[in-house]
Amino acid sequence: MPSDRPDAIDRLLRETGPAWQQDIRAAGDRVKAAYLPLLMAAPTDGCEVIRDLPYGTHPRQVLDVYRPRGARHAPVVMFVHGGAFVRGSKDINAAMYGNVLAWFARQGCVGINVEYRLAPEAVHPEGARDLAMACEWVVHHVAEHGGDADAVCLVGHSAGGTHAASYACDPGLGFMGRHLRCLVLVSARLQADALPENPNAAGVRAYFGDDATAYAHLSPMAHAHRLVLPTFVVHAEYENPLLDVYATEFAWRMAEARRVAPRHLSVAGHNHVSIMAHFNSGEQWLGEQILAFFEAANR
Numbered sequence: 001m002p003s004d005r006p007d008a009i010d011r012l013l014r015e016t017g018p019a020w021q022q023d024i025r026a027a028g029d030r031v032k033a034a035y036l037p038l039l040m041a042a043p044t045d046g047c048e049v050i051r052d053l054p055y056g057t058h059p060r061q062v063l064d065v066y067r068p069r070g071a072r073h074a075p076v077v078m079f080v081h082g083g084a085f086v087r088g089s090k091d092i093n094a095a096m097y098g099n100v101l102a103w104f105a106r107q108g109c110v111g112i113n114v115e116y117r118l119a120p121e122a123v124h125p126e127g128a129r130d131l132a133m134a135c136e137w138v139v140h141h142v143a144e145h146g147g148d149a150d151a152v153c154l155v156g157h158s159a160g161g162t163h164a165a166s167y168a169c170d171p172g173l174g175f176m177g178r179h180l181r182c183l184v185l186v187s188a189r190l191q192a193d194a195l196p197e198n199p200n201a202a203g204v205r206a207y208f209g210d211d212a213t214a215y216a217h218l219s220p221m222a223h224a225h226r227l228v229l230p231t232f233v234v235h236a237e238y239e240n241p242l243l244d245v246y247a248t249e250f251a252w253r254m255a256e257a258r259r260v261a262p263r264h265l266s267v268a269g270h271n272h273v274s275i276m277a278h279f280n281s282g283e284q285w286l287g288e289q290i291l292a293f294f295e296a297a298n299r
Helices: 007-022 022-041 098-107 126-145 159-169 200-206 212-218 221-227 243-258 283-299
Strands: 046-056 062-068 074-079 110-114 145-159 182-186 231-240 263-271
Touching: 007 022, 007 231, 007 263, 022 074, 046 098, 046 126, 062 098, 062 126, 062 159, 062 182, 074 126, 074 159, 074 283, 098 283, 110 126, 110 243, 126 145, 126 159, 145 159, 145 283, 159 182, 159 221, 159 243, 200 212, 212 221, 231 243, 231 283, 243 263, 263 283
Parallel strands: 074 110, 074 145, 145 182, 182 231, 231 263
Antiparallel strands: 046 062, 062 110
16 A cells, blocks of 8 residues: 555555446445545645636636646646546536645646537537647747747546547547646546446447447547657556447557557556545645656656
8 A cells, every 4th residue: 555545545446447347336435424524634835726717618628727836837738527428527526626636736837627519418529629729728828827839748548548548549529638748647548338337338328429330530549650749548447338448449559559558557556536536635645656657758
């Protein structure tokens, strides 16, 4: 157990992890509830938050800025939440996912917490297009908040990782990760599937459509070999079904194309929810790994 993880959280993760896939929604709710008091009490010293700045015209095309007080030319971390394409929010409770951006702001970065439209209103590839609009907002406005538009790291979790990966490597969309210095994919859905073992199959169908034969070429997996950005692939030890497998395959496809393996990490003891819930809780090893990766990409 990391020395900075409370005993009660450690016990919960040990008990929940091996049974994670039996009921991911119930297990996820337990993890969020356990972390909430810890995150509510977490320090946010020196961090200013500006909420719901519009980057588009839709009510969900908004973002929050977490900035260190007095920031100037600070590196920028953008975060895109998950939710199986059909649910989720940049604030799923009183502390998540603001905890992620608050932690990065406490390390001297300007944090951008991105909201986006959901399926079935917005289907593939609209999530990536919303993200492209948010990136354009950062280019034009982040300097007003003390950020450096030439030093942007994009972090996508779960379905947010799908949109981030599509933005970075799908040539049909034409973005190819422009404006980014690096990419971090955390527990991302990198291959669409509606298999019986996928508890979020309905969300995949809502976003990618009912034609499962199209999933292969619509998924980021099909374009992993095209990624040119420095990319860090992360998954939890206890994942939603197949997400760890897809992460490993995605990293392998990148390695095969580049002849150099990308950073690829399995985070021991964590699950699909705790891998983001633990930011700003005192445990910071993963955050430090991401920062070191970002700093290397900025050199």
